[in-house]
Each structure stands twice: as structure tokens, then as C-alpha cells.
Amino acid sequence: MVNAVLKNSLFVILLFVGSTLWAQKKSDQLQAEQNKLEKKLSTTKSLLDKVKKGTESSLNELKLIENQVKNRELLVRNFDNQIRSAELTISSKGEQIKELESRLIRLKEQYKKLLIYAYKHRNKSAKMMFVFSSSNYFEAVKRTSYLKRLSEIQQKQFKVILQNEKTIHKEISTIKKEKEHKKVLLDEKIVEKKEIEKDKTNKQLALEKLRKDENSLLSDLKEQERQKSELKRRIKLAIEKEIADAEAKARKEAEKKAALASKTTTTSTTPSKTTTTTAPSKEVVFTDTKENIALGKSFESNRGKLPWPVAKGSITENYGKNAHPTLPNVFTNNNGVDIGAPKNAQVRVVFDGEVTSVLNIPGAGKVIIVKHGTYRTVYSNLQEVYVSVGEKVSSKQSIGSLLADEEGNLSTSHFEIHQVVEGNVQRINPSLWLAQ
Incomplete structure (x- = not known):
């Protein structure tokens, strides 16, 4: 029974570690996507700054602003996904901690019983008496094996308790980090939403300026x-x-x-006549070189x-x-x-x-x-x-x-x-x- 609980506890710990790794992989993917979007935004902003140095609005400026708005909206969506992921991680970790704490209580209770038993049979003479009081040799072997197994279970139980405690502390640390990460994302999301509104206002202003000269735009477009x-x-x-x-x-x-091949002939020499046979011409098939393929x-x-x-x-x-x-x-x-x-x-x-x-x-x-x-x-x-x-x-x-x-x-x-x-x-x- 004790052994089954130990195995189950180890399985649960491995399961929690696996789910943590999967959550980390998902988080890394979202972070990589965020980095790409931020790089695009930085490039577009740099180009926009150069365009704005001119006195007139241009189609390039309008297109770059549209790109800026689109990328900011994608970034906000990415923040939403990361926040949702963080919330799921926090919720999942909370449940895992409860499960681990519950198992930890049971493990400690079992370990307590083992310690009490070990204390009662702590001297060597008691163990020897337990073995020597066997009715036959086979029973004595079984009792010796039982005492040895009991000692091993004790040690394993202690290790599992330590593992559970370590896992709980790690999960609590993860929750704290996720909460901090979530707060940062929420703040960044608010900033990006404000920037989107600014970009949309700039887009509207550029649009109005360009529409004033529609005839020129049509002429440029034709050219x-x-x-x-x-x-x-x-x-x-x-x-x-x-x-x-x-x-x-x-x-x-x-x-x-083909010309070189035609010079190579099959000649039959006789006293009165020489016969020359020319290879028949073949249709040329064009194929690309191996290097190009x-x-x-x-x-x-x-x-x-x-x-x-x-x-x-x-x-x-x-x-x-x-x-x-x-x-x-x-x-x-x-x-x-x-x-x-x-x-x-x-x-x-x-x-x-x-x-x-x-x-x-x-x-x-x-x-x-x-x-x-x-x-x-x-x-x-x-x-x-x-x-x-x-x-x-x-x-x-x-x-x-x-x-x-x-x-x-x-x-x-x-x-x-x-x-x-x-x-x-x-x-x-x-x-x-x-x-x-």
C-alpha cells in the first residue's frame, strides 16, 4: 500500500513537471511572436519618422501608418493570448499545489507511522528477537527481508516528501512570476491601445490631406x-x-x-569498294544542367x-x-x-x-x-x-x-x-x- 502511494506520488510529480514544460514552450512561442512584432513596429516607426520630416503627406506615410496600426493590433492580440495563458497557468498551478499539499499530508502521516514503528524496534536485539522468534527458517528469511524492505520504504518516503515540498515551492514561485508577467503585459497592452488611437488619428489626417488632391493622385496612379x-x-x-x-x-x-560523331565511321574495306556508314541523326533534347536542377x-x-x-x-x-x-x-x-x-x-x-x-x-x-x-x-x-x-x-x-x-x-x-x-x-x- 505504502509502495503504491510512493509510485503514485512520483507519477504526479512527473506529470506536473511535464505540464510545466508544455506551458513554458507555449509561453516561449508567444514571446518570440511578440519580439517579431516589436521589431516590425520599430522598423516601421523609424521609417515613419523619416517620412514625417517632409512637408507633404504621402501615400508611403499612409501605408506605413496602416502597417503600424495592423502590427499594434496584432501585438495587443498577442498580449491577450499571453495574459490568458498566464491566467490558465496560475489557475492550473493553484490546483496542482492543492493536490501536492494533500498528498504531502498523507505521505507525512504514513512516514510518522513508520518512524513510530522504527522507534519501537530501534535496538538490534529487538530486531534479532523478531527474526529468531520465527517458527522456521523460511519465516526467518521473510522477516529479515521485511525489515530490510521497511528500511528502504522509509528512505524512499522521506525522499518523496522532500520532492513534493520542493515541487510545491517551485510551483508557488512560478505563480508569482506569472502574476508579475501578467501585470507587465496588462500595462503594455494599455500603452499599445493608446498608440493605436494615435496612429488612427494620424492616418485620418494624412488621408484627408491626400484626398484634397485627388486629380493628382489619379494622374500619378495612371503613370x-x-x-x-x-x-x-x-x-x-x-x-x-x-x-x-x-x-x-x-x-x-x-x-x-553530332559533327564529331559523323566523322567516326564504320568502314568496311574490300578490293573494289569502301563502304562508309554514318550514325543516324537524333532529335536534340534540351535539359538543364545538374547544377541548376x-x-x-x-x-x-x-x-x-x-x-x-x-x-x-x-x-x-x-x-x-x-x-x-x-x-x-x-x-x-x-x-x-x-x-x-x-x-x-x-x-x-x-x-x-x-x-x-x-x-x-x-x-x-x-x-x-x-x-x-x-x-x-x-x-x-x-x-x-x-x-x-x-x-x-x-x-x-x-x-x-x-x-x-x-x-x-x-x-x-x-x-x-x-x-x-x-x-x-x-x-x-x-x-x-x-x-x-
Whole structure:
């Protein structure tokens, strides 16, 4: 009976330790999410401070404020989750402490009985008399084993009592920490809610200023859409030309091999005649090199983990259809993502590859296309370019610097991803590939 209680007590302690570890893991995940959001907020705030140095409100300012509001709301939600988690931990720990204290009382009661028994049979002669008074040898062996087992149980009982007391103190300490953590989160939540209201007020002011010049906005929008169409056309032509050049090169190499093979003949010599047999021509099949296939697979395996094309930035326009921030029922279509970044920020390649094109497009600045197996990454709106066609580049290597926006306080990095599938060029949503 005593042994069963000991085993049960040890199981309960292990169960409590397991639940504590699970709660800690959940808490760590929420903390990591909080750190990411706070980093995003810090970057956006830094960019906003630079924008506000200008005299006029801009679409960039409006988009950054929207990002700020969204990230603050996510942070408040994260605080709510952490507070809820802390409350559950406090409640759970309270129940666990009650259970442990109850078990501790029972263990001490049993231990008390064992001590009383041990005290009554404390001298060696009493133990010897208990053994020697056995009716036969087998009973004497059993009594000796019983005394030995009793001593072991005593020691185990004492250890379990200490473990229970230690666990209780640890759980009480955890509750205190969770309560302190909860208080800090509540205070931070209040601060963030106030900041959200400030950001919303700033957003409204910027919106009102921009709406005063709606005609200018529409004119700018038409010009931007024209530039986007031209960028799209030039990128498509550049990738198609690169594919055609690669195929032409492969064809030439195949023709060379065929010409060499045709010189190798099977000749049968007779007194009157020499017969020459030429190998039949075969259709040339173009395949990518093993190196490029491996690079493409490696690129694929990094989906969702690629570094951003700028070290610091905030996405100001997502891939695909986007509602205009000020003009009602007006939408823009983005073939990649736009990232607001510090003025003239360095642009870096997101993965190992080879530069296949360097273009100069009016309105889009200079453009770099990098090949990663069957994938292509595109970096536009560049002022300077540090690489040339055919150059091998490595992940996070600086390949150029950005043009300054019209307001002159920020720069915008336009980034696209394409895939070549059976000779066709397909656009891909970069947001799914960049690390979040």
C-alpha cells in the first residue's frame, strides 16, 4: 500500500513537471511572436519618422501608418493570448499545489507511522528477537527481508516528501512570476491601445490631406500602372531571351557533338569498294544542367525562409490586387511586393544564383534578374548596380542601391519571383517565400 502511494506520488510529480514544460514552450512561442512584432513596429516607426520630416503627406506615410496600426493590433492580440495563458497557468498551478499539499499530508502521516514503528524496534536485539522468534527458517528469511524492505520504504518516503515540498515551492514561485508577467503585459497592452488611437488619428489626417488632391493622385496612379506594365513586359522579354540563348547554346553544342560523331565511321574495306556508314541523326533534347536542377531544388526548400531584399523595411504593397488607400473603388495590381526602406538602402540577393540580366527601365530604375535553377528573382527601382551579367552571387550579397522616392525621405524596393515551367514564365507570390 505504502509502495503504491510512493509510485503514485512520483507519477504526479512527473506529470506536473511535464505540464510545466508544455506551458513554458507555449509561453516561449508567444514571446518570440511578440519580439517579431516589436521589431516590425520599430522598423516601421523609424521609417515613419523619416517620412514625417517632409512637408507633404504621402501615400508611403499612409501605408506605413496602416502597417503600424495592423502590427499594434496584432501585438495587443498577442498580449491577450499571453495574459490568458498566464491566467490558465496560475489557475492550473493553484490546483496542482492543492493536490501536492494533500498528498504531502498523507505521505507525512504514513512516514510518522513508520518512524513510530522504527522507534519501537530501534535496538538490534529487538530486531534479532523478531527474526529468531520465527517458527522456521523460511519465516526467518521473510522477516529479515521485511525489515530490510521497511528500511528502504522509509528512505524512499522521506525522499518523496522532500520532492513534493520542493515541487510545491517551485510551483508557488512560478505563480508569482506569472502574476508579475501578467501585470507587465496588462500595462503594455494599455500603452499599445493608446498608440493605436494615435496612429488612427494620424492616418485620418494624412488621408484627408491626400484626398484634397485627388486629380493628382489619379494622374500619378495612371503613370505608375504604365510603368508597371512596361516593367512586366521587359522582365518577360529578358527571361524569354535568356531561355532562348541557353537553348541556342545547347543546340550548338549538340550540333558540334553530332559533327564529331559523323566523322567516326564504320568502314568496311574490300578490293573494289569502301563502304562508309554514318550514325543516324537524333532529335536534340534540351535539359538543364545538374547544377541548376540542384540549385532550383535548394531554392524550393527555402520557401518561407528567404531573407528580405533589404535589411530593414516594411511591406507597403502586397502581391496581386490591392485597394488604393485613398481612392474609393480603385485597385492596383502588383506583380511582386513593394517594401518601404531607408533612403538609398542597399539591395541584397535573397539566394545563391547567377545574374542573367541587368536592365534600365524608365520609371523603374535599373533592374537585376538573378537565376536560381528554374526560378528567377527580380530586383527593381535601383539607382546603382554592383554586379554584371554572368556573375555568380551569394545569399545576402549587396547587388545595388535603391532610388530615392519623390518625397526624398524613403526608397521603395520592388521584388518579384518567377518560375520557368516548360519554357513558360510564371509569376509567384513573394510573400510566401520571404521569411516573416
